[in-house]
Amino acid sequence: MSALTQFFYRAPKAVGLIQGAPSYEDITIQQPTSEDIRVSQYSSNGKYFAFTQPSFVTIVNPDDGSVVNKLELKDVFDLQFSPNGSYLCTWEKPVKQEDGNYHNNVKIFTSVDGKLFGEYSAKDQSGWKPDFTANEELIARQSKNEIKFYEVNAELNFNKPAWSSLKVENLQNFKLSPGKNPKIAIFVPEKSGKPACVSVFNITTSMTQPVSTKSFFKAERCSLKWNSLGTALLALASTDVDASNKSYYGETTLYLLGIAGSYDSRITLDKDGPIHDITWSPSAREFGVVYGYMPAKTTIFDARGNTIHSLPPAPKNTILFSPHARYILVAGFGNLQGTVDVYDRQQKFTKISSFEASNTSVCQWSPDGRYILTATTSPRLRVDNGVKVWYATGKLIFNKDFKEVYSVDWRPRELELFPPLKKLDDDPQPTQSALDYQEKHSKATPGETTKPKGAYRPPHQRNGNANSSAPQSLYQRELGANLSQGSFQPRTRERTVPGAPKPVEKESKSAAKNRKKRENKKVSENSTPEPSPAPVEPKSEPLIAGGVQSLEEKKIRGLLKKLRAIEALKMKQANGETLEDTQVLKIQTEDKIRADLSSLGWNE
Numbered sequence: 001m002s003a004l005t006q007f008f009y010r011a012p013k014a015v016g017l018i019q020g021a022p023s024y025e026d027i028t029i030q031q032p033t034s035e036d037i038r039v040s041q042y043s044s045n046g047k048y049f050a051f052t053q054p055s056f057v058t059i060v061n062p063d064d065g066s067v068v069n070k071l072e073l074k075d076v077f078d079l080q081f082s083p084n085g086s087y088l089c090t091w092e093k094p095v096k097q098e099d100g101n102y103h104n105n106v107k108i109f110t111s112v113d114g115k116l117f118g119e120y121s122a123k124d125q126s127g128w129k130p131d132f133t134a135n136e137e138l139i140a141r142q143s144k145n146e147i148k149f150y151e152v153n154a155e156l157n158f159n160k161p162a163w164s165s166l167k168v169e170n171l172q173n174f175k176l177s178p179g180k181n182p183k184i185a186i187f188v189p190e191k192s193g194k195p196a197c198v199s200v201f202n203i204t205t206s207m208t209q210p211v212s213t214k215s216f217f218k219a220e221r222c223s224l225k226w227n228s229l230g231t232a233l234l235a236l237a238s239t240d241v242d243a244s245n246k247s248y249y250g251e252t253t254l255y256l257l258g259i260a261g262s263y264d265s266r267i268t269l270d271k272d273g274p275i276h277d278i279t280w281s282p283s284a285r286e287f288g289v290v291y292g293y294m295p296a297k298t299t300i301f302d303a304r305g306n307t308i309h310s311l312p313p314a315p316k317n318t319i320l321f322s323p324h325a326r327y328i329l330v331a332g333f334g335n336l337q338g339t340v341d342v343y344d345r346q347q348k349f350t351k352i353s354s355f356e357a358s359n360t361s362v363c364q365w366s367p368d369g370r371y372i373l374t375a376t377t378s379p380r381l382r383v384d385n386g387v388k389v390w391y392a393t394g395k396l397i398f399n400k401d402f403k404e405v406y407s408v409d410w411r412p413r414e415l416e417l418f419p420p421l422k423k424l425d426d427d428p429q430p431t432q433s434a435l436d437y438q439e440k441h442s443k444a445t446p447g448e449t450t451k452p453k454g455a456y457r458p459p460h461q462r463n464g465n466a467n468s469s470a471p472q473s474l475y476q477r478e479l480g481a482n483l484s485q486g487s488f489q490p491r492t493r494e495r496t497v498p499g500a501p502k503p504v505e506k507e508s509k510s511a512a513k514n515r516k517k518r519e520n521k522k523v524s525e526n527s528t529p530e531p532s533p534a535p536v537e538p539k540s541e542p543l544i545a546g547g548v549q550s551l552e553e554k555k556i557r558g559l560l561k562k563l564r565a566i567e568a569l570k571m572k573q574a575n576g577e578t579l580e581d582t583q584v585l586k587i588q589t590e591d592k593i594r595a596d597l598s599s600l601g602w603n604e
Contacts, residue, residue: 024389024398024431029065031058038077039407043085046367046412048111050088052076057090059111062411069114073107078125082132083178085111087152091128094121106130108139108156118150120158127173133182134230138163138203140184145171147184149203166207172221176203179230183211183259187222187235198222198235200259212257214264218243219253227284232303233257234278234287254278254289256305267305271297276317282415283325290319290330298330300349309349315339322369326421327352327392329372333360340372342392352424353394359384367413369421371397375408388437395427399437556602559593566590 040051042062049062057071057079075093082089092105104119106128120141122128130141132152140149141158148162166184174186183200184207190196196219199210212233219237226233235255242251252275254267269275271292280287286308290298295313302308315336320329328349331340338358343349357363362375372390385405389398430438507515569583579587597603 024433027062027065029060031060031067031070039079041079041081042409042412043081043111044083044412045085045414047085048081048088049411050079050081052079052090057088059088059114068111069109071109071114078128080129081111082136083134084136086136087111087117087132089130091122091125094123118156118158131174131176133176133203134178134180135182138182140174140176142171142174145169147171147174147186164203164205164207166201173224175224175226177226177230177233177259178228181230183230185224185226185233185235185257187219187224189220189222190217195219196222196237198224198233198255198257200233200257212259212264214255214257216253216255216266218251225278225280227280227287227303228282229284231259231284233259234280236275236278250274263304265305267301269297269299271313277319279319279321281321281325282323288319288321288328290316294336300328311343311349314341316341318363320363320365321345322365322392322421323367323415323418324369324421326369327365329363329365331357331360331363333357333363340374340390340394342372342394353392355390355394355396357388357390362408364410366410367415368418370424373408373410375405377408378404378406388434391427392424393427396430396434396438397428398431399433552600556597556600559597559600560602562586563590563593563597566593 035053035055038052040049042049046062048059048068050057050059052058052073055072055074057073057076058067059069059071060067071088071090073090073092076090077093078091080089080091081087088109088111090107090109092107094102094105096102102121102123104121106122107119108117108130109115110117118139127142130139132139136152138149139152139156140147142148145168147166147168148158149164149166150156150158151163166186168186168188170188170191172187172189174184177183177185182203184203185198185200188197188199195215195217197213197215199214200212201207201210214235216237218239220239221237223236223238224233225236233256235257236252237255238252239250242248254269254275255264256267257264267289269289269291273291273293273296276290276296278287278289284303286300286302288298288300290296292313294315296316297313298311298316298319300308300310311330314330314332316330316332316339317336318329318331318333320331321327322329326345328343328345329340330343332338338356338360340355340357340363341351342353344352357374359376359381360374361377361380362373364373365371366373366389370392372392373387374390375387376385378385382404384401385403386399386401387405387408388396391397566587566589569579569587573579573587
């Protein structure tokens with residue numbers, strides 16, 4: 001690996017540059033960094049590195065950490081380098097002046113000598129960044145519904161008339177293309193029944209007709225991505241709400257446009273669900289899309305939108321091409337497990353490695369296409385912050401832990417500095433930090449048990465028996481024991497205090513009401529005229545020894561009971577009460593009952 005490869009990290013009160021493999025040595029920045037650092041950034045060609053502090057901005061040389069320029073600026077919250085690193089743009093906190101206008105909080109400096117090159121006001125931080133053409137000859141900035149182009153020269157003045165301008169009603173965002181013949185793509189969201197639109201214009205002094213345009217609905221926002229040559233554009237349109245109520249995260253649609261207007265189409269995806277990630281290959285001839293409900297599907301398309309290859313469905317949401325377009329990284333970060341798979345594009349998409357990088361918030365290929373950087377940063381996660389460097393074969397090479405780290409990035413380098421990859425070299429020797437990390441995480445702590453892997457099973461079906469229904473709780477075991485012994489009532493324990501009298505249960509309102517009804521009924525029955533004495537049943541000796549009644553005795557008792565009921569009915573009839581038909585019929589059976597009693601040997 002070339003010694004030109006390095007990366008930086010930004011912690012709460014420090015920034016650092018680390019030399020890449022094989023040394024991984026810190027590069028001392030010749031500037032005190034004791035105060036909070038809000039933002040830091042490499043230039044796109046890796047020539048400069050800049051970071052902010054509350055009262056100034058520092059530009060350093062990444063080769064040795066020497067200070068190139070120190071700009072005295074207060075409250076700078078964002079930075080932006082031009083494509084070749086010639087200019088540094090800063091965004092300060094907007095402050096309202098006495099006349100009611102905001103001061104020029106966007107300033108453009110020359111990186112070499114730190115001279116102020118131009119300035120203007122941008123209250124909103126979301127769209128403040130000016131966009132340069134690849135050759136840095138023109139600079140474009142958006143002002144409401146107008147995009148103004150200025151020539152980059154010594155007389156740059158944003159208050160003077162622009163070199164060219166493009167007015168578009170309801171303009172939301174734009175993106176300049178790379179390449180020698182730059183173009184501009186604009187997005188207009190749908191409004192008042194009109195469809196959304198993505199248009200591509202040639203940058204000239206009079207821009208009236210687009211060279212390519214695509215209209216569509218279901219687009220509140222749109223992300224514009226040019227390929228590296230500026231010959232094709234991907235437009236990822238999205239809405240906050242899914243009209244079909246299938247997705248909580250809204251609806252996403254992908255469109256492909258050519259700069260000459262020869263083709264513009266919607267990319268057809270064969271799996272329902274959101275689009276998780278899209279990226280162009282550095283070759284500019286193909287792009288990858290991760291889409292669909294989990295497990296998501298990953299498909300590689302050519303520059304015309306035709307399918308080249310689809311990877312097996314898996315829980316993934318990230319796709320990255322290596323700088324030489326040789327290898328494809330597909331991973332699942334965020335709320336997914338963090339599995340990283342690497343495929344060889346030139347070997348029919350053969351998987352060459354797979355490793356786990358859980359809790360990853362930053363993932364990047366090294367400029368030489370051999371190493372992969374993963375990092376856990378704050379504020380997304382405030383624990384386990386650190387940086388790891390993996391070889392493309394999946395072997396951990398370097399690890400550095402931080403109490404808190406905010407951003408990590410490889411130093412950009414020109415691809416010509418690194419020869420094309422024919423094959424991966426043998427795994428490099430890991431640093432001591434990687435060996436310590438692997439040893440720490442390979443040994444289980446004392447008493448730690450490994451959790452079984454497999455499909456989820458309820459607690460009562462565990463312990464190796466998927467069909468087991470044995471009760472697990474103490475109550476269920478006691479209940480099962482009682483049932484096996486023939487008792488269907490679970491045992492209950494009565495709480496008592498030793499030596500104290502048994503507590504009296506409080507009577508409920510309904511129980512007291514029912515008790516009073518029974519007492520009143522009993523009093524009313526006692527107040528009615530007493531019927532004539534019923535015939536007394538003579539005591540007879542049981543016919544069977546042992547005190548068990550004979551069959552004849554049981555029949556006599558039943559007949560006598562009926563006879564007593566008949567006497568009570570006759571008394572009611574004598575008192576003038578009206579009897580029902582069934583009660584009258586019952587009185588008429590008195591003679592038969594007496595005859596049956598006589599036949600059984602009973603007499604009065």
